[in-house]
Structure formats: structure tokens, C-alpha cells
Amino acid sequence: MNGFLIHSPLQHYAEVTPDHPAMSLQGVEMSYRDLDIQSNRLAHALVVAGVKPQDRVGLFLHKCFELGVAIYAILKAGAAFVPLDPFMPAERLAFILDDCGIDVLITSDSLCTTVEQIGHRDGLTIAGVSKSLPFKTITNKMVAEQPVTAPEVIITDQYLGYIMYTSGSTGAPKGMMHTHSGSICYANWGKDHVQLTSVDRVASHAPLHFDLSIFDFFSTLRAGATVVLVPEAVTKFPASWTKLIQSERITAVFTVPYTLITMVAHGAMETRDLSSLRWVLFGGEPYPPRQLRQIMSALPDTRFTNVYGPAEAPSCTCYDIPRPLPDGDEPLPIGLVSLNSEGLIVDSDGNICDRGDSGELCIRSSTLTRGYWNRPELNKSAFLLRDGLGPFPTVYYRTGDRVMQGDDGNLQFIGRMDRMVKTRGHRVELDEIEAVLGSHDDAIEVAAFVVPDDHSSQSIIVAVTLRSGASTSRQSLIGHMRKKLPPYAVPRDLIIMDAMPHTSSGKVDRLHLTETYTQSDSQFATNKPELKK
Amino acid sequence: MITIDSIKKYVTTTLLEGHTDPLEEDQDLLISGVLDSINVMKLAGYLEQECGITIPPEDIVLENFSTLEQMHRYVVERTGMKPGV
Numbered sequence: 001m002n003g004f005l006i007h008s009p010l011q012h013y014a015e016v017t018p019d020h021p022a023m024s025l026q027g028v029e030m031s032y033r034d035l036d037i038q039s040n041r042l043a044h045a046l047v048v049a050g051v052k053p054q055d056r057v058g059l060f061l062h063k064c065f066e067l068g069v070a071i072y073a074i075l076k077a078g079a080a081f082v083p084l085d086p087f088m089p090a091e092r093l094a095f096i097l098d099d100c101g102i103d104v105l106i107t108s109d110s111l112c113t114t115v116e117q118i119g120h121r122d123g124l125t126i127a128g129v130s131k132s133l134p135f136k137t138i139t140n141k142m143v144a145e146q147p148v149t150a151p152e153v154i155i156t157d158q159y160l161g162y163i164m165y166t167s168g169s170t171g172a173p174k175g176m177m178h179t180h181s182g183s184i185c186y187a188n189w190g191k192d193h194v195q196l197t198s199v200d201r202v203a204s205h206a207p208l209h210f211d212l213s214i215f216d217f218f219s220t221l222r223a224g225a226t227v228v229l230v231p232e233a234v235t236k237f238p239a240s241w242t243k244l245i246q247s248e249r250i251t252a253v254f255t256v257p258y259t260l261i262t263m264v265a266h267g268a269m270e271t272r273d274l275s276s277l278r279w280v281l282f283g284g285e286p287y288p289p290r291q292l293r294q295i296m297s298a299l300p301d302t303r304f305t306n307v308y309g310p311a312e313a314p315s316c317t318c319y320d321i322p323r324p325l326p327d328g329d330e331p332l333p334i335g336l337v338s339l340n341s342e343g344l345i346v347d348s349d350g351n352i353c354d355r356g357d358s359g360e361l362c363i364r365s366s367t368l369t370r371g372y373w374n375r376p377e378l379n380k381s382a383f384l385l386r387d388g389l390g391p392f393p394t395v396y397y398r399t400g401d402r403v404m405q406g407d408d409g410n411l412q413f414i415g416r417m418d419r420m421v422k423t424r425g426h427r428v429e430l431d432e433i434e435a436v437l438g439s440h441d442d443a444i445e446v447a448a449f450v451v452p453d454d455h456s457s458q459s460i461i462v463a464v465t466l467r468s469g470a471s472t473s474r475q476s477l478i479g480h481m482r483k484k485l486p487p488y489a490v491p492r493d494l495i496i497m498d499a500m501p502h503t504s505s506g507k508v509d510r511l512h513l514t515e516t517y518t519q520s521d522s523q524f525a526t527n528k529p530e531l532k533k
Numbered sequence: 534m535i536t537i538d539s540i541k542k543y544v545t546t547t548l549l550e551g552h553t554d555p556l557e558e559d560q561d562l563l564i565s566g567v568l569d570s571i572n573v574m575k576l577a578g579y580l581e582q583e584c585g586i587t588i589p590p591e592d593i594v595l596e597n598f599s600t601l602e603q604m605h606r607y608v609v610e611r612t613g614m615k616p617g618v
Contacts, residue, residue, distance in 0.1 A: 062564065110564075233563035233595055236570040240594040262570060268591035487569065 006161045006183045006218055007075040010036050011150065013224040020198060022221075023068045024248060025229040030065050032224070035072065037148045042073035042106075042127070044146035045138050047153065049125050051104055053078030054159055058097060058105040060084040060115070063204065063229045066128060070106045071208075071217060078153040080160035082175065083208035086232070088486050090117030092173065096165055097121065100175055100373055104138075157181040163373055164211060164311055167420070167429045167489060175373035176312055183214060185340050185366040186314045190219030193305065193318065194252050194279045200225035201276075203245070203253040205235060210425075211311040212254045215281070235259070238267035242274060249276040254307070256425025257287035258457050264294045265455070274299060281318075283307035285422040286331055286413060288456045293325055308334035308413065311427075312369040312382075312397045316341040317411055333410035334403070341365035343411065344396060345403060350384070358404040358414050362396035369397070421450050424457045426488040433491060436484045437462055440477060442470035445500040447508040448491065451518050462491040463513055465500050534612070535583050537605045543579055544601070548572045558602045563595070573598055580604065586611050 013020065014036035021029035030038075051057060057074045059081050061067040074081040082100055084093060093114060097105065106127045107115055115126065120134055127138035157180040165173040196202065202220040204227050206212035220227045228248045234240045242263060244250070260282060263269060280295075280302055287306065296304060304321040319335025337343040345359040346352055353359040362384050371379040385393040402414040419430045430448040438446045445465045450458040462481075466472060474494055481490050495517070501509040541556055549567065562568040568576070576598070577588050588611065597607040 231564075233561070233599060236563050236568070236573060237594050237598065238570070239591050243594060266574060266590050266593060268589070271591045 004157045004180070004184070005075070005155055006180045006187065007072050007221070009221045009224065010039070010072055013221075017198065017224055020224065021226045023065055023227045023229060024201065025063070025065060026231070027247070029226070030068070035068060038069045039072035039076060040148055040150045041143050041146040042069055043076035043153075044151050045127070045143045046073060046077040046079070046104060047151045048142075048146075049104060049127075049136075049138050051077045051079050053153055053155055055079040055104075056082050056100050056102050056160075056163060058082045058084050058100075058102040058107075059208065060086060060093065060105055060107040060111055061128070061208075062086050062108070062110065063208075063231050064108070065229075066106075066108060067208065068217070068227065068229070070128070074106075075155075075161060076150050076153070078155045078159065080162050080177075082163045082165070083213070084165070085207060085209050085486050086111055088114075089483050090114050091484055092486065094118040094121075096173060096175070097124070099172070100163060100165075155180070157184070160370070162214070164209060166311060166427050167432050172432075174375055174378065177370040177373055178214075178367075179370055182367050182369070183218060186211075186214055187218035187222050189315045189338060189340055189367070190215040190254070190281075191222045193315075194219070194281065196220065196223035196225050196252065198224040200251045201228050201249055202226070203228050203230050203248075203250045203255075205230045205241075205253050205255050205259065206425075207232070211309075211314050212256075212283070214314065215254045238262045238265070242267040242269055242272040245274050245277055246272045251276055252279040252281070253277070254281040254283070256284040257282050257291070258285070258424040258455055260287070260295050261291050261455050261457075264291065264298060269298050275301065277302050279303045279305070281305045281307050283309065284425040285457060289325060289329055289332060291456055292321065292332070296321070296323065296325060306332050306334060308411075309363075309367075310397070310399050310401075313341065313363040313365045313399070314367050316343065316363045316365050316367065319410060331412065333406065334413045335410050337363075337411070338365075340367060344384075345405060346384070353404075355405055356407075358402050360417055361399045361401050361403040361411070363399060364394055364396045368395065421458060421460065423450065423460055423488065424455070426486075428460060428489045430460070433460065433462055433481070433485065433489060436481055437464055437477065439484075440472070440480045442466045442472040443477070445508065447500060447510055447513055449510045449514045449517075451514055453492075459492040460489070461493045461495065461513075461517055463495045463497050463500065465497050535580070535605070535608055537601050539583070540576075540580070540601055540604055544568070544572075544576070547579075548575060556601065559600050561599050562601070563599050576604070580608050584608050584612055 013032045018033035019031050022032045022035040023030045057079045059070055071081055103123050104125045108128050109131050112131050125136040160177050161180045161183045163175040163177050165175045204216040228250055234244055306319040309316040317335045317337050319333045342364050344362045346362055347359045384396040384398055388394040400417045402417055403411045405411055421428055433448040434446045437443055443464050444467055448462045450460055453459040478494055501512045577593050581588055597603055
């Protein structure tokens with residue numbers, strides 16, 4: 001399969017296997033021919049609306065066929081797609097639209113309520129809605145009148161294919177830029193590792209704004225296989241998810257351990273026929289071996305791979321889980337560095353560590369991000385430049401993850417160097433939560449920390465002290481965070497404290513908070529509403 | 534017998550502190566982002582306790598738990614299946 005752009009295989013398969021399903025959603029399929037034609041029409045409409053190569057177009061949609069059509073339409077118009085969490089509050093949406101310079105937003109009627117709340121914006125055009133909104137609109141009728149062939153736009157593989165926003169440590173999300181060429185390397189890695197062919201049916205389980213979705217859509221596309229769209233609501237019901245694996249005959253999925261752990265706990269797996277599922281990739285958080293063993297015995301013929309890679313350098317290492325998985329609770333290795341990447345383990349002075357010593361993993365990779373959109377300071381600090389063989393330095397991403405290399409060459413993840421945490425697969429900066437809650441008028445000191453939860457993930461707790469005389473309720477503080485943070489980043493519990501504990505150096509003693517919280521509230525999982533002093 | 538209002542009260546006061554928008558009985562709580570998977574499990578536990586029933590894992594699916602109405606209907610049916618009630 002040739003093609004130098006991330007979307008090139010679409011036209012190829014539309015010619016070679018036009019009737020083969022490109023996408024499936026709740027038993028309904030869309031063929032490669034239809035996906036190609038519909039995305040061509042929308043691409044023309046985008047061009048007519050003024051979208052030019054290297055522009056950014058926002059995608060604010062639930063999982064639906066229109067989402068797939070829009071991804072390819074944006075790419076065919078030469079622009080980069082910017083996936084936006086459909087559950088994010090309007091304030092965050094407005095921030096990203098401004099930050100990224102997005103002039104066209106593709107959305108749907110079901111999300112109009114949020115879109116209406118972003119306020120008027122000169123020059124913003126909305127597509128995909130039939131309701132009347134106070135914006136310029138690309139109507140569905142305008143799209144239907146466009147040509148069925150792709151617009152003639154000059155696109156190179158050095159252009160951005162997508163920008164993905166994640167939690168940022170200053171309280172504002174940051175967008176990482178990925179080119180067509182980098183995305184192709186990631187997509188090819190996925191297709192090759194999982195040995196995808198046209199008969200595969202790959203779940204799109206992760207939200208589009210997670211980099212796992214690049215595997216879901218583009219590794220699958222390169223194989224001419226079928227993406228099975230998993231509605232967000234299904235992902236919230238383990239028993240609905242297992243039902244969907246059976247009914248859609250899903251063959252591969254890339255997800256987070258949390259999904260698999262809840263499948264075992266609540267998925268009624270013994271009542272479903274899950275024999276179609278031949279490969280499970282997981283990543284994002286460590287998977288406790290004890291729990292991995294449970295799902296491996298429930299899925300005896302399925303292969304499992306632990307994939308490691310920050311969204312800045314996706315899929316840079318992976319570890320195929322041996323069967324049987326040896327006894328013990330030793331954390332799983334994150335594996336060997338992929339052939340499209342090189343890893344360095346460096347100490348705090350930037351020197352390369354000896355084998356067996358732990359240090360920060362720095363990655364250079366053909367999947368590497370081109371940096372963060374509009375964040376010059378961050379771009380200076382997040383990357384390590386080393387002299388290369390030629391005139392140009394080689395660029396490594398500082399993962400912020402502490403690792404060490406074992407005798408067998410496999411890397412072992414030890415912990416985060418900073419305070420970015422993973423909660424059920426989502427990346428959250430604790431500093432962002434503190435910044436958001438700290439922006440409340442009545443808040444004085446804020447400390448966010450994590451405690452283990454009963455799903456082998458961790459939950460975010462936030463403690464706050466209030467100015468004296470403040471009558472703010474716990475509800476209104478939580479409500480304040482809900483308005484500014486995506487749902488997964490809203491802490492599971494909020495504690496109003498009389499005084500914040502401090503270390504001798506005067507910093508908030510988060511360790512003390514974590515320990516006190518864990519000891520005093522073993523029933524935390526039930527999220528009892530009592531306040532602790 | 535449990536009422537829709539008491540389910541609604543549990544959702545708004547216990548599961549969703551700080552949630553201010555009113556909930557409709559036929560509103561899809563999942564797609565609107567009101568409930569997440571943890572809350573669904575807690576809700577199932579609450580219904581088991583309140584109604585004295587056991588909810589098998591395979592029944593905790595979208596068709597039964599997306600709206601307050603569906604939950605109520607499911608619990609009523611489930612209670613009817615319990616011998617001696």
C-alpha cells in the first residue's frame with residue numbers, strides 16, 4: 001500500500017475494495033466508497049469556506065460516521081484536525097478555539113448547547129448543524145452539492161495532520177503538533193505489530209482526542225480494515241462493551257488498563273462470546289500483573305501487548321506479554337524501544353546513565369511531535385537537543401518518566417518525574433487542577449494529590465483552605481471546577497481544611513495529605529460526602 | 534417500591550455534588566456526560582440495596598441504565614421477578 005499522506009489509503013481502498021466497510025456503528029456500516037465520496041464533498045465545502053493548507057479545523061463530535069467523514073475531509077483540504085472532547089465545558093472549548101486559531105468547527109446538533117455558550121466569534125464558521133446558530137454556517141445542503149472527487153490541494157507530508165490538546169501545567173491545555181509523516185510511522189507501527197489485514201474489525205474505543213485513536217483510525221485504514229465506532233455511552237458500561245465486542249466481532253482494541261479491569265469486574269465476560277478478539281493493546285498506566293492474569297485467563301486465545309509512549313512520541317516502546325505470565329507482582333516492563341525510535345536514559349545533569357541505573361527517558365522517534373502549538377517556552381524545556389552526525393542537532397522528547405533498563409534490554413517504568421498523573425487512562429496535571437480551583441475567589445491554598453482507587457488506577461483528591469468568613473459551599477467549589485475542567489479531571493473528592501499541612505521547607509505536604517486521606521477514608525471508593533477537617 | 538424521584542435524588546445529591554442543571558426523566562445521562570462508569574456502578578449498588586434485589590452484571594447495560602425512566606422500569610421488572618414479592 002503506497003501513499004505518503006496519512007489519508008492516502010482511503011482513495012486507494014475506495015477504488016480497490018469500494019464495498020468493504022470502512023466504519024461500523026451499531027450494526028450499520030459505511031463503505032470505503034461512501035466514506036471517500038462524503039469526505040471529498042465536505043473537503044470541497046471546507047475549501048469553499050476558506051480553509052487553506054496548514055489551517056486548523058476543530059472536530060467537536062461524538063462517535064458517529066460524521067466524525068470519520070470529517071477527519072478525512074479536513075485532511076483532504078490540507079488542514080490539520082484538532083479533536084475536541086465532546087464533554088468539555090464551553091469555556092475550555094473557547095480557549096482552544098482561540099489558542100489554536102481555529103476558524104472552522106465541525107460539530108453536530110447534539111452539541112449545539114455547548115457551542116452556543118462559547119459566545120460570538122468573528123470569523124468562526126460552523127459545519128454539521130441544521131439548527132440556526134449565530135455563526136457563519138456550512139449547511140448540509142452546501143456539502144451535498146459539492147463534487148464527489150477530492151479537491152486539488154497541494155499537501156506535503158511535512159504538513160500537520162493533527163493537533164492534540166492535553167492538560168497543561170499552567171492551567172491551560174496545550175496542543176501537540178503531529179505531521180503526516182510522523183502519523184504514518186505511528187499508523188504503520190500499529191498495522192505491522194498487530195498484523196492487521198482487511199478482515200480486521202478494530203474498535204475505536206478511545207476518545208478521538210486521545211492518541212490511541214490514531215492507531216484506531218489510521219492503522220486500520222492502512223490495512224483496508226474496518227473501524228468499529230464505540231459510542232461513548234457504551235464505554236461507560238463494561239457489560240455493554242463486552243456485548244458490542246461480540247455483536248460487532250471486534251478483533252483488536254487499543255485501550256487503557258482501566259477498561260480491561262472493569263471488563264473483568266463488571267463485564268459479564270462469561271456470558272459473552274469474545275472469541276473474535278485476537279489482540280489487545282494497552283497503555284497509559286501500569287497494569288498490575290495480578291489483574292492482567294485475570295483477563296488473560298478469561299481470553300485464552302488473545303494476545304496482549306503493553307504499549308508505552310507519551311502522546312508526544314506514540315508507541316515508542318512495547319512489550320508483548322508472554323503466556324503464561326509468570327507469577328508475582330513485579331511491574332510489567334514497558335519493553336524494547338521500537339525500531340522507529342531511539343531511547344536515552346539520562347540523569348539530572350543530562351548524562352547518559354549506566355545500564356541498571358534509573359533516569360529520565362528521552363525519546364527520538366519518527367513519530368515525534370513537532371512541538372507544542374504556540375508554546376515557545378515549553379518547547380525549549382520539553383526537548384533535549386544533542387549533536388547529530390551532520391550539521392543538525394537530534395531532537396529528543398523528555399518524557400518526564402523515570403525508567404531503567406533491565407539485563408534483558410527491556411525498559412522498566414519507575415514513576416513520573418513531575419506531577420502529571422494518570423487517572424483511568426486520562427492525563428491530568430495536578431498543577432492545572434490547583435490552578436483552576438485556586439482561581440475561585442474564596443480559595444486560599446489548594447493541593448491536589450492522588451490516592452489509589454479500587455480499580456488499580458488512581459483518583460484525584462483536592463484539598464482547599466478558604467478565606468475566613470467565606471460561606472462558599474463544597475458544591476459550588478466543585479461546580480466551579482466542573483465549568484473549567486473536562487469531567488475526568490474533576491477530583492473525586494474535595495476536602496475543605498482549616499489549615500494546610502506544610503513541610504519544613506514551607507511547601508504543601510502532599511505526602512501527608514495522601515497518607516491522612518488514605519488512612520481516614522478506606523471507604524473512599526463510595527465517595528462519601530462528609531467533610532474532613 | 535422505589536420511585537423515579539428517589540433515584541433522581543440519589544443521583545443529584547450523592548453522585549453529583551455541584552451539578553446544578555435539572556435532570557429530566559428521559560434524559561440520556563451518559564451521552565450528556567452526567568454519569569460516568571463509576572457512578573453507574575454505585576447507582577446499581579444503591580438500587581440493589583434499596584429494592585432488595587440482585588442486579589446481574591450482564592444487566593448493567595445501556596438499555597437499562599441510560600435514563601432515570603429506564604432504571605426505574607428495570608428495577609420494577611426485576612422486583613417483580615423476585616419470589617414472594
